[in-house]
Amino acid sequence: MQFVEPFLLWGALAVAIPMVIHFWHQKQGKPLPWAATQWLIEKQQQQSRGLRLDNIPLLIIRCLLLVLLAILLAQPILNWFSKPPAIQKVHLVQPNTAVLDNFKFELTAALKKDERVIWATDKIEPVTEPLSLPQQPTQFSSLGLQTAINRVDSKNTELHLYFVNSPVVADVPAITVPARFRLHTVIDSIRQPRPYLVVKNDRKLFVNRVGKLTSVPVLDPTLKFSSTSAYSGPIQTLLNYRNGHERQTVKAALEALTDIYSLDLKIDEKPVPNRTYTWVLTDQPPTKPSPQTLYIISGLEQPARVANVVFTNESLTPQTSERVSTGQLPEWLGTQLLGQYGLDVNNLPLSQQDLKTLFITSTKPTMEQHAGVQNALLLFLVILLIVERWLALTKNA
Structure with a gap:
C-alpha cells in the first residue's frame, strides 16, 4: 500500500490519547466508608491493587478511530489486485x-x-x-x-x-x-554568428566562449561573428530627467559602464535640436518613440510592451530604488543596452x-487510483464512530 501524504501517518501516534484518558479515568475512584474493611485480609488487598482494564472493546474502538483517521488523511493507494498498466x-x-x-x-x-x-x-x-x-x-x-x-x-x-x-x-x-x-x-553548435560592438580605441565588445562580456582589441578567432558590427562609433545618449539627483545617479552609472567596457557614450543632459539619440534615459514617456532608439523610462508603470521601450516603476535614486542602493544599476543599464543589439550574456x-x-x-496520482479505498475506509470510520457512541452511552463510559 502506498500513501499520497505518508508524513500524515505520524498522526496515528494520537492513539495514546484515549489510552491515557482511559487509565486516568480508572484511577478516579471515590472513597466509600465500609464497616467490614477490617475483615479483609492483606492478600486480597494486594490483588486489588494496580490498574484494571474496564470497557476494553470501547478502548479498542477509540484507538482504531484515531488510527483510521490518520490513514484516511494520508490518502492510501491500494493496487494489490490491479494489473500494471501498459506504458x-x-x-x-x-x-x-x-x-x-x-x-x-x-x-x-x-x-x-x-x-x-x-x-x-x-x-x-x-x-x-x-x-x-x-x-x-x-x-x-x-x-x-x-x-x-x-x-x-x-x-x-x-x-x-x-x-x-x-x-x-x-x-x-x-x-x-x-x-x-x-x-x-x-x-546547438550551428548557431547564428555572434554580434559584437566596436567601442573606444577600436576595441571589440562581445560575449566570449565562457559567457562573459569582454572588450578586447581583436575578435576571438575560434568563434563565429557577424561580418559587420552591430554598432560602431559614439553612442549618442540623452539624460532627460526633471529630478537632478536622479540625473546624477544615472550619469554615474553610465560612467562606470564606460570605464569597465570602454563604451563610447556621448552624454547630453538636455535635448539638442536635430540630433538623433541612440539611447534615451528619462522619467517622461516619449511622444513619438523611434524604433532605432532605446528608451529607459523610470517612475512609470509600463502601459504596453514595446521592444525598445523599457519601463521601471521606481525613480533611480538611492532612496527610492533598491537597484541603485545595492549597486546593480550599471549592470542593469548595460544589460538593456546590450539586449538592444542582440548581445546576450546568458547564452550558455x-x-x-x-x-x-x-x-x-x-507524483500525485489521479482520483481513480485511490477513490475506492478512500470510500471504503470512510465508511468503516463512520461505522466505528456509531458503535463507539452506542457503547459509550449504554455503559456510561
Missing part, C-alpha cells in the same frame, strides 16, 4: 534542425514502433516520416513546452523530451512533467543540475 511512450520534439539531426535515429525508430511522436507546439502536431520541420514553425519557449506537456495524457505515459539545451527553456521557475519521463538534450547551455532543478515531476 505508452510519447516523444515530444522541439521543432529544430539540430534536434532532428541529432536524434534522427531515435525518432525514426519510435515511428516504426507506432509510438506517438509529436512537435512541442501549442497545436500538438504529429511528426511524420521523412523527418522534416513543420511548414509553419513557431517560436519555441518554456511556456509553449509546458502547454504541450499539459496536453499530453500523463496517465500511463513515459514522456521523452527532445530540445536544444539553452537558457530559453529556463524562462520559467519550473516545468512540471509526469513521473515517468526522460530528457534528451542537444547543444544549462548544466545537468540546472536541468534537474528545472523539471519537477508530478
